[in-house]
Amino acid sequence: MRNANIxxxxxxxxxLIKSVLAGEDVIISRAGKPLVRLIPYEGPSEPRQPGAWEGQIIMADDFDEESSEINALFYGDEI
Known part of the structure; x- marks a missing residue:
């Protein structure tokens, strides 16, 4: 494990990035106290594709309608 100050x-x-990619743990500290740990990114390697969720999301017909009860809760009005 490698420690580095800010x-x-x-x-x-x-x-430090090369060390992390080679499998070494790297901790960044301030005044001797560990703050963060560098880790390799493990998310998707490909960018998101537009339309990937097409046909999988359904919006309710009343999605844009307002509710007087919810508005009252948000704005403090009486129902």
Missing amino acids: HEAKTHLSQ
Whole structure:
């Protein structure tokens, strides 16, 4: 495990990233107290595609209608 203070992390960020990608744990600290841990990104590698959810989302017919009860709760009006 590698510890780096904030100044070192700002100065050597690319080297710290290489260490993380090589499997090493990297902790960034301030005044000797650990603050954050660098980890590799594990999200989707491909960008989202427009229309991927097409046909899977259904909006209710009354979606845009207002409810006087809900408006009263939000705005403090009497029902």
